[in-house]
Amino acid sequence: MRNINSAVQSMTVKGEYASVGDLKMYYEIHGTGRPLILLHGAFMSATVYPALAESRQVIAVDLQGHGRTADIERPFTFAQMADDTAALLKRLEIEQTDIFGYSMGGKVGLAMAIRHPELVRRLAIYGAAYKSFEESFPHDALKVFKEITPETFAPKDLKEPYEKISPAPNWKGLAAKILESMKAFKGFSPEQMKAIKAEVFIGAGDHNDVSLEHILEMHKLIPKSQLAVFPNTEHKVLITNPDKVLVQVKEFLDNGFETAAETKQATT
Amino acid sequence: MNSKPNMKTTTFVLSILLSMLLAGVVSGQQKPTTGYAPVGGLKMYYEVHGSGDPVVLLHGAFMAISGDWNDWIGELSKTRKVIAIEMQGHGRTADINRDLSYENLADDVAGLLDYLKIERADIIGYSLGGGVAMQCAIRHPEKVRKVVSISAPFRREGWVKEANDFWPTFTWEVFKGTPMEAEYKRLSPTPDKFPDFVNHIKATALKPYDFGADKLKATKAPMFFIHGDADGVRLDHIAEMYRLKGGDLHGDMRPHPESRLAILPDTTHVTLMNRMTTIVPMVNDFLDTKPSKQ
Numbered sequence: 001m002r003n004i005n006s007a008v009q010s011m012t013v014k015g016e017y018a019s020v021g022d023l024k025m026y027y028e029i030h031g032t033g034r035p036l037i038l039l040h041g042a043f044m045s046a047t048v049y050p051a052l053a054e055s056r057q058v059i060a061v062d063l064q065g066h067g068r069t070a071d072i073e074r075p076f077t078f079a080q081m082a083d084d085t086a087a088l089l090k091r092l093e094i095e096q097t098d099i100f101g102y103s104m105g106g107k108v109g110l111a112m113a114i115r116h117p118e119l120v121r122r123l124a125i126y127g128a129a130y131k132s133f134e135e136s137f138p139h140d141a142l143k144v145f146k147e148i149t150p151e152t153f154a155p156k157d158l159k160e161p162y163e164k165i166s167p168a169p170n171w172k173g174l175a176a177k178i179l180e181s182m183k184a185f186k187g188f189s190p191e192q193m194k195a196i197k198a199e200v201f202i203g204a205g206d207h208n209d210v211s212l213e214h215i216l217e218m219h220k221l222i223p224k225s226q227l228a229v230f231p232n233t234e235h236k237v238l239i240t241n242p243d244k245v246l247v248q249v250k251e252f253l254d255n256g257f258e259t260a261a262e263t264k265q266a267t268t
Numbered sequence: 269m270n271s272k273p274n275m276k277t278t279t280f281v282l283s284i285l286l287s288m289l290l291a292g293v294v295s296g297q298q299k300p301t302t303g304y305a306p307v308g309g310l311k312m313y314y315e316v317h318g319s320g321d322p323v324v325l326l327h328g329a330f331m332a333i334s335g336d337w338n339d340w341i342g343e344l345s346k347t348r349k350v351i352a353i354e355m356q357g358h359g360r361t362a363d364i365n366r367d368l369s370y371e372n373l374a375d376d377v378a379g380l381l382d383y384l385k386i387e388r389a390d391i392i393g394y395s396l397g398g399g400v401a402m403q404c405a406i407r408h409p410e411k412v413r414k415v416v417s418i419s420a421p422f423r424r425e426g427w428v429k430e431a432n433d434f435w436p437t438f439t440w441e442v443f444k445g446t447p448m449e450a451e452y453k454r455l456s457p458t459p460d461k462f463p464d465f466v467n468h469i470k471a472t473a474l475k476p477y478d479f480g481a482d483k484l485k486a487t488k489a490p491m492f493f494i495h496g497d498a499d500g501v502r503l504d505h506i507a508e509m510y511r512l513k514g515g516d517l518h519g520d521m522r523p524h525p526e527s528r529l530a531i532l533p534d535t536t537h538v539t540l541m542n543r544m545t546t547i548v549p550m551v552n553d554f555l556d557t558k559p560s561k562q
Contacts, residue, residue: 206515206529212507219497227497229531231550232557248533248546258534265428265503 015046015068020087026068027088030058035097036253037085039105040066041127041238042178043158045165051246052100052253059092061085063108065174070167076181078104082111086119098122098253102238104178107185113198114188122256124201124249127235129210129218131187136214145209150175157239193221200225201252203245205233220265226252300352304361307379308372313360314353314380318345321413322389323555324377325352326397329469330448332359332455336394336541343548348555351389353380354455355400357465362457368472370479374403378411390555392416394541395500399479405489406479415491416551417509419499419537423478426505431537435473440466485512490526492554494547496535506531528554 015028030048038060040047045067046060063081065071074080085108089097098121101109106128113120129136137145150172163169200222204215206229219227228248230237237244300315315333323344327336333352344350355373357363366372377400381389390413393401398420405412421427440463443449453459491513495506506529514525530550532543540547 201533206510207525212510212515212529213504216503216507219503226533227503227531228533229529231492231494231528231530231554252533258539265498 018088018091020084020091022072022074023064023084024070025064025084025088026062028058028060029092030060031056033057035059035094037061037089037097037099039063039085039099039101039108041103041105042066042182043162043174044102045161047102049100049242049246051243052250054250059088059094059097061088063105065177067162068165068167071170071173071177075184076177078107078111078181078185079115081108082115085112086116089119095119096121098124100124100249100253101126101128103127103235110188110193110196113196113200114192117195117197120198122199122201122253124203124252126203126238126245126249127205127208127210129187129214130193130221131214132185133182135187136210138209138211141209148179150179153179190221193218194223196222196224198224199252199256201228201249202226203228203230203249205230205235205237207232207234209235224257226257305380305383307383308356308376309364309366310356310361310376312353312355312376312380314351314384315341316384317341317350317352318348320348321555322349322351322381322386324381324389324391325350326355326373326377326391326393326400327352327358328395328397329473330358330443330452330466331394332451334359334455335448335451336397339544340548343544344552347552351380351384351386353377355397357468359455360457363461363465363468368468369475370399370403370477371407373400374407377404378408381411387411388413390414390416392418392551393420394418395420395537402479402484402487402491405487405491406483409488412489414555415487415489416494416554417491418494418547419496419501419540421501421505422481422484422509423505424476425478426501426509428500428502431500435470438470440470481508481512484509487513490528490554492528492530492551494530494532494540494550496532496537496540498534498536499531499540500537503531526557 013028013030015026017024017026028046030053033056036052036056036058038047038058045062048058048060052058062069064076064084096119099109099112106125109123109125110128110130113123133145153175154171159171162171202215202219202225204210219225230245233244300317302315304311304313325337325340327333332354337352341350341352354361356368356376388411391401391404398417401415401417402422405415424432443466449462452462452465493506493509495501510529513527515527515529532540532546535543
């Protein structure tokens with residue numbers, strides 16, 4: 001029931017644009033309550049998950065070059081995307097927010113917690129790595145990833161929605177910039193991860209495109225983190241069956257920690 | 269004769285049938301078949317609840333069926349035949365002069381299945397019981413379909429350092445006056461032997477053990493490892509177990525391994541057992557998934 005209502009509601013919400021630097025950034029605001037920023041994955045656009053929207057002011061954005069936010073002459077970096085989102089928050093006079101970031105959006109969320117610590121209360125990420133792709137992909141995924149080119153990569157379920165809403169669609173251009181940004185990303189340093197002040201929920205599937213080892217490292221580095229690995233779950237679960245993950249994400253965003261931080265396992 | 273049944277009579281009969289049906293369901297849940305099986309020199313206590321594919325429940329150290337599985341049995345027995353046992357020295361099963369080793373306890377489970385004429389079963393174990401479940405898959409592969417191991421390592425070093433450091437300092441007085449002691453006295457055929465029982469477990473816990481990575485890897489039964497992010501089992505050991513069973517691969521790009529991993533956020537070795545509403549649906553899904561054809 002709730003799903004249907006929320007879906008109807010989201011269609012009637014009118015999106016807005018804010019100028020942040022040279023970017024005209026698209027965003028939507030749904031509901032009222034404690035703010036929650038939603039950061040989508042690569043190739044995707046503002047997605048309002050009904051499971052997270054309840055009793056919240058949800059702000060869903062389209063990051064640079066994605067969805068309804070037109071691209072500009074500037075490479076994609078997760079740091080820049082974080083700064084764009086921080087600038088938007090300032091415009092909206094939001095002093096502190098919770099964040100849920102999926103995949104690339106999770107990296108942008110980490111960049112926000114690192115670069116704009118005062119803005120972030122709780123951060124939940126799913127399927128996001130903090131290191132370079134060579135250091136974070138499982139071996140089999142790495143092999144496949146290295147073979148991807150902008151010319152050959154065109155999954156219908158991503159390409160078609162993009163072309164429908166982009167103000168200036170250029171799929172190959174987008175794919176090229178995303179692949180470039182992934183290859184250029186050197187990762188955040190362990191010191192940066194250790195300095196994160198926000199409470200962080202690290203989510204991953206047991207068949208993910210981030211290796212388990214990497215996820216565990218991230219959990220050990222971030223002082224106030226909790227870790228959730230979902231069984232029989234893939235990277236794309238946020239597209240195919242988001243509630244499988246979001247029930248626990250919501251629990252974290254609303255309630256934070258129950259277990260004392262001291263019980264967290266010491267680094268091996 | 270009037271062939272049309274009287275409306276009132278029909279309603280009456282229906283309500284009686286319905287209440288009989290409900291009573292049957294309720295009593296089916298409340299009144300299990302219980303008994304003592306002669307296995308491994310023990311008189312091992314067991315309960316059988318419900319009907320369907322058999323699943324064995326193995327409690328943690330110091331515990332009994334009542335401590336770990338009360339709420340689980342009601343849920344699982346809706347669709348399965350649940351066989352809950354009390355392992356050597358625990359609950360209603362008296363202790364004997366024999367090592368409380370994972371191997372012995374696993375052989376007891378196999379012996380019980382023979383005794384009950386059950387060819388193959390799924391096994392769910394918590395803590396000590398999780399280790400026994402893995403040993404069942406290693407030692408009695410033909411008897412084990414799938415394993416759910418909740419918060420258990422396959423070697424002693426898999427426990428966090430704090431847990432291993434704790435045992436030498438531990439004495440039975442720690443449990444004096446606790447519900448654990450009260451439950452022992454209530455259930456055990458030797459209610460005044462609580463200190464001996466605790467010391468027996470302590471002796472086991474102090475002993476080094478290692479099931480062998482190669483042996484775990486060689487098991488055929490798919491395994492589902494369930495842990496907390498603040499577990500008593502080291503996170504790198506959890507990752508090692510899952511990898512040994514074929515995990516940690518990119519699921520969007522290849523067929524999934526049949527083994528699974530869940531790590532629950534903000535959860536310890538002890539609070540895991542309060543997360544039943546999250547865990548039981550995961551367990552049902554794992555047990556109900558048909559093996560993929562190669």
